[in-house]
Amino acid sequence: MNTLHYRPLAAAVALCLLSVPTLATAQDASRTPTDLDRVEVTGTRIKRAEVEGQVPIQTLTRSEIERTGLNSIGEVLQQLTGSGSALNAKFNSSGNFGFPPDGSGVGAGSAQVDLRHLGAKRVLVLVDGIRWVNESSASGVGAATDLNTIPLAIVERIEVLEDGASSLYGSDAIAGVVNIITRREFDGGQVTLNYGEYTKGDGTQKGVDLAWGTSGDRYTLFLGASWTKQDDVKASSREQSRYPIPGTGLSFGSSATPTGRFMFTDPNTGIAYNITPNNGATNPTFNGVGGCDRTDDYHCFTTADRFNFAEYNLLLTPSERKGIFGQFRFDITDNVQWYIKALANRRESTNQAGPEPLFFGPDGATGNPLADNIVISALNPYNPFGFDLDSGSNLSMIGRRPVEGGPRIFEQEVNTTYFATGLTGLFQAADRSWSWDVNGMYSKNKAEQTNFGSYNIYNANIALGDPAVCAATPGCVPLNIFGGPGTITRQMLDWIQPVVRDRSQNELSLFTANLSSDLFTLPAGPVSFATGYEYRKYEGEYQPDPITVAGHYNGVPSLPTSGSYDVNEMYLELAVPIFANSPLGDKLDLSLAGRYSDYSTFGGEFTPKYGLRWQVTNDFVLRTSYAEGFRAPSIGELYGSAARADLQLFDPCSVGLGGTPPRGSAANCAALGVPAGFQQANSQISVTTGGNDQLDPETSRSFSAGFVWSPWFGNNASWSERFDVEVTFYRHNIEGAIQAINAQTQLDLCVDTLDPLYCGGITRASTGAVSGFNNRLTNLGSIKTDGWDVDLFWTFPQSDIGQFKLGWQNTFVGRYEAVGAAGQRQPQEPGVEVTDSSIPEWTSNASLSWNLGNWNASWTVRHISKLTEECGDAAAFPVCSDQVAGTNELAATTYNDFQVGYKFDWMKGLQLSAGLNNAFDKDPPICLSCSLNGYDASTYDIPRGRYWYVRADLRF
Structure with missing residues (x-):
């Protein structure tokens, strides 16, 4: 009792x-x-x-x-x-x-x-x-x-x-x-x-x-x-509602930011990067310097770079x-x-919601293959890195928030x-x-x-690919997701931003x-x-x-x-x-x-x-x-x-934001293909229903x-x-x-038990991130x-x-x-x-x-x-x-x-x-x-x- x-x-x-x-x-x-x-x-x-x-x-x-x-x-x-x-x-x-x-x-x-x-x-x-x-x-x-x-x-x-x-x-x-x-x-x-x-x-x-x-x-x-x-x-x-979770600042803000977050491995050096442009960078260059002590127009992505989408919400x-x-x-x-x-x-x-994020790469976990399996061409005129960003090899995630397109209005x-x-x-x-x-x-x-303010990911895919293909597609304009706020022009938006009815x-x-x-x-x-x-x-x-x-x-x-x-x-x-x-x-x-x-x-x-x-x-x-x-x-x-619901889910195999160890068993996480030290890049996981x-x-x-x-x-x-x-x-x-079944419960039970009853609908990318959730x-x-x-x-x-x-x-x-x-x-x-x-x-x-x-x-x-x-x-x-x-x-x-x-x-x-x-x-x-x-x-x-x-x- x-x-x-x-x-x-x-x-x-x-x-x-x-x-x-x-x-x-x-x-x-x-x-x-x-x-x-x-x-x-x-x-x-x-x-x-x-x-x-x-x-x-x-x-x-x-x-x-x-x-x-x-x-x-x-x-x-x-x-x-x-x-x-x-x-x-x-x-x-x-x-x-x-x-x-x-x-x-x-x-x-x-x-x-x-x-x-x-x-x-x-x-x-x-x-x-x-x-x-x-x-x-x-x-x-x-x-x-x-x-x-x-x-x-x-x-x-x-x-x-x-x-x-x-x-x-x-x-x-x-x-x-x-x-x-x-x-x-x-x-x-x-x-x-x-x-x-x-x-x-x-x-x-x-x-x-x-x-x-x-x-x-x-x-x-x-x-x-x-x-x-x-x-x-x-x-x-209202002060209580200005951030995604009150009292945590930007810690639970989005990693899709107006400047962009770029997670990839340089195919020439094997160095893994998790970087974002410096504030004010309008035409960044890349010199291949690794680590967080950088001298170019980038710095390593930190909590302070996250985007506060909550201020766009309505109470x-x-x-x-x-x-x-x-x-x-x-x-x-x-x-x-x-x-x-x-x-x-x-x-x-x-x-009304915050400007819609664009996530690319397997760790973006959107469930849409046009985004998760994208190849951003080295020939794209705005790609500063000089090589393809390929989801099948070196690209983990790109998160870009086109504030130029305004908030989502329904x-x-x-x-x-x-x-x-x-x-x-x-x-x-x-x-x-x-x-x-x-x-x-x-x-x-x-x-x-x-719906005003959403994006056509198919058109974005073309605009980020081979410029020749874009040029041969009526209306296509190459898209700049690398240059920071203000670099996505009206012509680019006209190509990727439809009105959805x-x-x-x-x-x-x-x-x-x-x-x-x-x-x-x-x-x-x-x-x-x-x-x-x-x-x-x-x-x-x-x-x-x-x-x-x-x-x-x-x-x-x-x-x-x-x-x-x-x-x-x-x-x-x-x-x-x-x-x-x-x-x-x-x-x-x-x-x-x-x-x-x-x-x-x-x-x-x-x-x-x-x-x-x-x-x-x-x-x-x-x-x-x-x-x-x-x-x-x-x-x-x-x-x-x-259909799909984008839910805030915490991966038991992920290191916490404060560096706390994963809640899930290390052996079970390894059996699921999650490497040691893995940290969830995007807590918003797409769940198919x-x-x-x-x-x-x-x-x-x-x-x-x-x-x-x-x-x-x-x-x-x-x-x-x-x-x-x-x-x-x-x-x-x-x-x-x-x-x-409650999605968080299903994810927790999958990690705890490895039972196919719970894990059967969950797939993970090569990086260890959840990439599919049924x-x-x-x-x-x-x-x-x-x-x-x-x-x-x-x-x-x-x-x-x-x-x-x-x-x-x-x-x-x-x-x-x-x-x-x-x-x-x-x-x-x-x-x-x-x-x-x-x-x-x-x-x-x-x-x-x-x-x-x-x-x-x-x-x-x-x-x-x-x-x-x-x-x-x-x-x-x-x-x-x-x-x-x-x-x-x-x-x-x-x-x-x-x-x-x-x-x-x-x-x-x-x-x-x-x-x-x-x-x-x-x-x-x-x-x-x-x-x-x-x-x-x-x-x-x-x-x-x-x-x-x-x-x-x-x-x-």
């Missing part, structure tokens, strides 16, 4: 039982049902008056969303304590992450949600109970939902089920379900204006939301429009989103209603269209009421990405039919049921630029992807009352559900679910559920073509158990109007998880996680000083184990940071709200417990907190957010609000394993991230 984990848990439970209550946003199961219309809530298909069930549903109301001061559904959901690492606007992703192995692309500019740290692709996103189309990133066929395709202005509330639900909703609901409920009944108009920025004067956000609705005897109409613009925040504006990526939405409902008869809904949304976003344009229509109704038969609905939906997410799209077509009623009555009450049929068709494609397909692109190569599949499903859900008003308790209900899915790609799958809800007393409820689930392989996972059409579905087992306590003495008492406690234990086991998708062994949610809520009585509400939500992760198919343990676990993703042992949100007349205010505290990470090669630097153990501690972090508002009685109401997020300007802890900007962008606010905002909301 992890005592460090369970001690804070015990303390939290003790506080629950002694004093403090449950989060208001949870739908607790002990609340007395009212005479509501029969409705369907997330977590059950049975329409009923009671809104509680066997699993906790967290509901975020519109007022609670507005209290965050955030303008994106994704950002709101990422602040939930049960959320894990997911893409958002703080990921400056395009030029740095490469392609993930699931074929989805980098999702640049998107916002996703991850529940229970199981990945965004294992969360099902619904809108009004119906699936939403997967994202399209213009770099792959996505398997997750981009929440930026749904304007926040159209949201009435968000219901979050953090439990497996495949039996009710089908594939992808392994980790949970997010159901976004749109605004429907609205009379009058509303204009909302918002503006905010960081106190550093950057990152400005502004937006306008419009809403209008009307209704008649037989119809309702709602129209909404939204515009949101987010300006960027540059990494260079916050700019975007502009525009969306319109309409919903019309018409009562054909008293018992039949027709609806139609439509949405159009457009996102324009930008990522511009995305993502268009989402959505159309749905259907009928809902009631009818009477067999002395009971029957609810039914039929629905049809079509949605498309289409993306285009334009990629596109992709995802489409979803869907039809559903559902029926719900009571079957018969038992002594304890009616047996209710829901049943239905669903048909879905997925279509997706990714088309990279022709130069990428041809293998001429210097950046991340990839091939086209396209595919489709469909599924037919049927489900049945039963709610069976066992007893009522019994000596054993007020009520005991059993829930049973099962769903059969028939996929065109792999066949059939059945998933059951069982739940119990025991109302022990009027104020105490016990509940538990067990569910089996699955996730079908996505189009990208099945059909994604070979790709889909696998032989993948099986992931399968899962989910279990939850807990209680809800609303003690009688805390309701309508002198000290409390409402007092609740909710505690839930959760456990998820996933078998055959679809992912690639890391394909497979069905891994398992992912197992469990933990506790402890939620509390306290509504104080109304008094002369107003009314206060206190909510406290906590998630404790007790276990997280990911194991490969051959038993290899992946590095993720509670309390550990691993390359831009973390699993804190404890996350907590506490909110205190206050209302007095027209005034309102709130104070929210967000807490993330401490984490540890491997320092890697940064262990030699003081920024690594434990240099002996080689680990770094990311200290516990707490953010404070404040908001105050006043409502004027003008027209239907004018609400003015002002807020300050991260009020005390808390910086995120330095992360040494994170690939961008020195911190984990999925877990923390940006450095120097104090943010103020104002909002005006007028109703008329």
